[in-house]
Amino acid sequence: MTANDLLVNAYQTAGKLIHVSVDDLTPEEFAAQPVAGANSVAWIVGHLAKALSGSVTKLGGEAPAISPELAAKVRVTGQKADAQTDVGDPKELLRLFDEALAGLLPLLRALTPEKMAEPRTGPMFATNQGEAILFGATHIVIHAGQISLLRRALGKPPRV
Numbered sequence: 001m002t003a004n005d006l007l008v009n010a011y012q013t014a015g016k017l018i019h020v021s022v023d024d025l026t027p028e029e030f031a032a033q034p035v036a037g038a039n040s041v042a043w044i045v046g047h048l049a050k051a052l053s054g055s056v057t058k059l060g061g062e063a064p065a066i067s068p069e070l071a072a073k074v075r076v077t078g079q080k081a082d083a084q085t086d087v088g089d090p091k092e093l094l095r096l097f098d099e100a101l102a103g104l105l106p107l108l109r110a111l112t113p114e115k116m117a118e119p120r121t122g123p124m125f126a127t128n129q130g131e132a133i134l135f136g137a138t139h140i141v142i143h144a145g146q147i148s149l150l151r152r153a154l155g156k157p158p159r160v
Contacts, residue, residue, distance in 0.1 A: 003116065007108045007133060014140035015101045018045065020159045021147040022094070030090040034153035037080030041150055042087035044143045045097050046074040052100035055136055058121070059107040064099040108133070 022030065022041055030041045039047070050071055053063035073087050087093070116130030126132035148158055 003113070003130065004109050004111055007111070007130075007137070008105050010134065010137035011101060011104060011108065011140070014137045014144065015098070017141060017144040017160060018048065018097065018147070019094075021144050021151065022090070024156070024159075025090070025151075025154075027090050029154050029156070030093075031085055031087065032150070032154060033081065033084055034150060038150065039081045039146070040084040040087060041147055042090065042093060043074055043081065043084045044147060045090070045093040046070055046087050047076070048140055048143055049093060049096035049100050050074050051136065051139060052097065052104055055133070056100055056103045056107065059104070059111075061103050061107045063103055064096050066096065070096075 022045065025041060030045075033040045049064070050066050053066050056063035070088055073084070111130075111133070116128060116133070118129045120126040120128055120132045126135055144160070148160065151158065
C-alpha cells in the first residue's frame with residue numbers, strides 16, 4: 001500500500017461517514033439547528049463540498065461549480081452560526097460533495113512524492129503538501145462528528 005492509497009482510503013472513508021450520518025435525515029432535519037449557534041447539517045455538507053472543490057482546483061482538476069451564493073452561505077466566520085434555513089437542497093449539496101470527492105480521488109492517486117514534499121499551502125500545522133492534503137480527510141471526519149451531535153439533538157440514533 002502506498003501513501004497515495006492511504007490518502008484515497010482516508011477520503012473515501014470520510015465520505016462514507018458523511019453519508020452514513022446524513023442519508024436518513026429529512027430536509028427539515030438537514031436544515032435544523034437544534035444546538036444554538038451550531039451549524040446545520042446543510043451548512044456542514046455545503047462547507048465540505050466547497051472545501052473539496054477547492055482542493056480539486058488546487059491540485060489542477062476540474063471541480064464542480066460552487067455558486068457564489070452557496071460559497072457565501074458556507075463561508076467560515078469564526079462566529080456563532082446565524083439562522084441557516086436556506087443553505088440549499090440536501091440532494092444538491094450531497095451531489096456537490098460527492099462530485100468534488102470523486103474528482104479529488106484520481107488526483108490523489110496521481111500525486112508524486114515530490115509534490116507531497118513541497119512546502120504547505122494549507123493548514124498552519126502541516127509541514128508539507130502531503131500533510132495538508134491528509135488534513136482534508138480529517139476535516140471531513142471532524143464535521144462527521146459534529147453531525148453525530150446534531151443527530152442526537154434531533155433525537156436520532158448515532159450511526160457510527
